[in-house]
Amino acid sequence: MGIPLEPQQRIEPPGGNLLRELGGVSRGLARWSRGRRQRRWLPRGSGEPVMVLPGFLTSDASTLVLRRFLRRRGYRVHGWGLGLNRGDVYRLLPLLVERTRALAAAEGSPLRLVGWSLGGTLAREAAREATEAVAQVVTLGSPVVGGPKYTLAARYYERVVGLDLDAVEEEVSAMTAEPVGVPITAIYSRRDQVVSWQACLDRRDPDVEHVEVDASQFGLGLDPEVLAVVARQLAKGCAS
Template sequence: MSKIEHFLASSKAALNESELARRIQLASGDYADEEKGKPSLLKFMGEADLLIEPARRLVRQFEVPKARVPQTVILFPGFGHGPSRMQYMADRLEEAGHTVKHWGQGRNWGVAEATLDALEERLADVCNQTGGPVALVGWSLGGLYARELAKLHPEQITKVITMGSPFSGSRRSNNIWRLYSVITGESVDQPAIQTDASEKPDVETVAFWSPNDGAIGPRSAAGKPGERDRAVALRCTHSGFTYDPNAIVAVVNELDRHTR
């Protein structure tokens, strides 16, 4: 390796170390007041339920109720996840009679203006394909994207359903924000999209939350009156919003509850 190549390699390594240190700094600090309401460590450990879910599906049987009003639904995955995480729910919703589309952005790696712009195009394409407005169902961070999209284009959306999405209260009332800062390099205090996450879209907006959620604080996911139209309590883990039979049946029933 030449002296120039060695210099460039060492400079890159130093830069990477510096960037890692910056991200760790973002995730550090005592924020006890802002973290009030976050799930306990025991509940967070309960999210390991995700690991045995594939085996459970081999023996579990449950009947998906048929949709009274079949419609088109776009599913939004949570942070670090992509369409594959939502596929089980997608299959069950299609069993019910709905037409399901994925968000079309691959894995959800955080808040980004470019992603929201692409979602606007995706929404327009799906509406053009199906000939009408659609329902949005978003898990965790995906639910925040669904809410923002509904604020921009309420005429194209019949309903927004969020599942364990932290749209209310402190951005640190959860067990994810430190990991989020390290992975994305962004502070939760300065998200890439400047918006009031608690502001309700001008469409029917329903928040699913769970007292068993190990990732997101229940109050943050349930929201306050005026931040959503209704809050619906379920008994599932945070990951379970995407595969628990009760969560899937709740989504089917909620889609039937109201149509524009």
């Protein structure tokens, strides 16, 4: 799909307009209710296992629409089962890697990981740690560059958690210098007011395909345009 940003360009912070974000949710719900007939023609899976990961300060409840959609598309769908995503990456990642390996073993097949926002960031790193247990990753508005630095959560991580965001950015840069090792679809939107869309782009990994959509960050998990992309990319991954 191409990467619409030159490496030397500065990453801008997200707009932070939460009213636009909420409006995007309403828009996504309206489009969802009108698009039932079109969804019937989307590609289907054949029972492949999928785990869906929620974003920062959300839980499996936030991914209900997305999981139900994928289940109806023929996938065996799991929530992440780790409760509220409080953003403690260093604590959550080992737990996620353990769960990914356990689910893949139980299913007898590598998982497809679909992660929303921070959930997508965690999905990438779980795939990096457990490549044998992951067949594919799809991220929805997930920061790849800078950790939380280019998100609305930046102040929280800096002032409450006490992170040095510049140091975290360098750590993330060093970590992402190597490819994850599985095919990745990175879905992003220029309308995102929570995560800088430029931070969702991965220029380093040749296995990343970028897909731009017209949706808000809060609406990514229920907007029919986004769900159609997820369905197509999962089906493409299953066929390869």
